[in-house]
Amino acid sequence: MITTDAWVLHRRPDDPAVPKRGELSRETFSFADVADHEALVEPLVGSWEANLDHALSRDPIDICRQRGESSVVLGNLAVVRVLRTGADVTSVSEGDTCLVLPFGECDRYGYVERVYAYDMPHTVGLLAKRTKLHAGILLPLPEDTPFSLAQWATYGRYFTAWDNWNVAHACWSAQMRDEDPAKHLVFGWGGGVAMAELELARRAGFRVAMTASTDARLSFLAEHGITGVDRRLFPDLSYSAEVADDPEALARYRASEKEFLRIIGELSDGAGAAIFLDNIGSPLYKATLKAMARQGVLATVGWKHGMTTSTLRASECIKRHLHVNTHVWRIHDSARIRDFQNATAWMPPRETVTTYAFDDVPQLAADYAAGRITTYFPTYQVNLL
Template sequence: MMDTEAWVLHEGPEQSRSALDTGEFRLERFSFPDPADDELLVEPLFGCWEGNMSHSLARHPIDICKKRGEKKVIIGTASVLRVLRAGSAATGIREGDIGLLYGGYVTDELGYMVWAHGYDAAGSMGILAKRAKIPARSFVPLPAESPYTLEQWAAFSVRYITAWSNWKVAHGAYRLQVSEADDPAPCVLGWGGGSTLAGIDLARRHGCRTAMISGNEGRLAELSRMGIAGFDRRRFPDIDLDEQRYDTDPAYKKAYIASERTLLELVHDWTRGRGAAIVLDYIGAPVFRASSKVLGRQGVLATAGWMLGMQLPYNRARECIARHVHVFTHYARRNEPAEAIDYAMRTGWMPEVTEVYDWDDIPRLAQTFADGAVRTYFPVFRVNAA
């Protein structure tokens, strides 16, 4: 057995209770079996806080301890790792190698992720630990000569790779119906967090007109620096739809309709009446109605997550008549991290990291993220010295 310091999530009695509030997420010693021949002993250097980490602590939409059947879990996927020891069957990997963690702990026969490392995959050990073990197949080496920092690669490791896979399908689906001659510079709109920003930046680099919705001054300024139009969400403050209140509360319904009308007019003007060709909606149920309404004919509504709400009601007739395509992806196929890394190295498609949290600040980061008060799209944290 091996022993390390880790932030450990313990099982709780109720799904609705947050592990941050109850003390069931705490820093302590954690023991794990020695790595097998096809595994690596690694030390995480930097990680990036992801939405599924907050889902884990909130025990919503699933309680991962119960789902995995484990009393204690180490969470975390997005990371840069250094190899401390490689098993005898881990060919081509040596002590000191630095790389990313591929998040698909369980994949299907084609290499697409089913269960995520450090989240819902039973037996996986996440990266909120000073030492960890991972399957050798999950190690993605980084280029030896890179102009980017390890902090940037940590931010890249899940959000950008997710965006790469999602954008390939969304853009491909649009081009199946609308050629470049028909629409040489499609309008692509997004709302969400870092994965959305990565996807919108990909769209910009593919010659699309791009815009992203945010109500945060700092993020709007970042969008402007990147050449992406920023739509200030504060102009339509009641755009989050609560179906029950909409049906029963006239004042709420009036406020929602006013916000929706403002957004529709904004997108109408921006797209010159055509509607968005692609909407990257990584938020989910509260904004699904608005997303589908701003989508133009033959448009594509794409997502790779379910941040707020897992169920989506929609009018099948309207979607068919408009020839809308709905794209749902889940992280990436096994070969896609290398593709994304190669593209980033050739083009500079990389996140900006403006703040790095220390190891002891993990609970503060977790709470700030849960409160929606993180100032950056990429909340990176340090685990070990580089």
């Protein structure tokens, strides 16, 4: 057996008095020794992702119950160092610094079906001083990379963005083959994945814009050639059944929606967003659809607030809207995306990555859940080099 120091999430007791949201517990965690196809690694810098918050909130599923386990170690995106490999492993060696690819189980085309250290049973995640995993999901970093480990730790947002953007762009091009991208707007709700996609959209020649709710983030977007749209200009844009039933709340919503659509109109010469990047979910879905251009593409890789949406199919057909839903990326593309990042500096600047100490992981979880993190790229350090 291997024993390590880890942050652990326990299964919620069958007691309605216990809060639904879980907490991470610092404790000793044990797991079986390395099998022939596995590697023992020590995480160096990990990325705090939305799936960690979903697991702690037990929404949409209780991960421990889903996996049939009493406790789990989460964390599936990090830069790690290989400590030891099993007898059959030839792809990595002791001492290699690698990215962890979050593939627990893939379909025959290389797309993920179950995610390592999330809904894949019997996997031990990266919120630990040491862990083991299938060596096939380790991707070595380039030896000559000019980027820091903390910068590389954000790779999950970039790899996901690369996949989603390429599918969304291809779908838009299928209907708008002869159009100049410079005449069309790609818009995104604020977030690290959306920002990475907008950088690709800008390089492809599109107009690009994104919401932000702080002066610091608006300045950051401007420095990267992305038009920042102040989210504070339409504070009541979230829509729900409760809003619809409250005349005063509905009036505030409509005022915010009007202002939002006015801004989109200005940015797009009245056409609407050609490609809308929406990783927020149901609260903003009504406004998102109204902001889209004809032949527009709605692209998403998940949700932050609300996973259930309702669409009027006739309207979407008439407007020829295409809806793109992707998840993670294809495992076969991983080395290609890594090399693209390294060669083109498609990477967050060093100063934009915020890193918490391993001791402060619960504070990181709380700050993320409360929206107190100002960066798009929160990370945590586990072991020192």
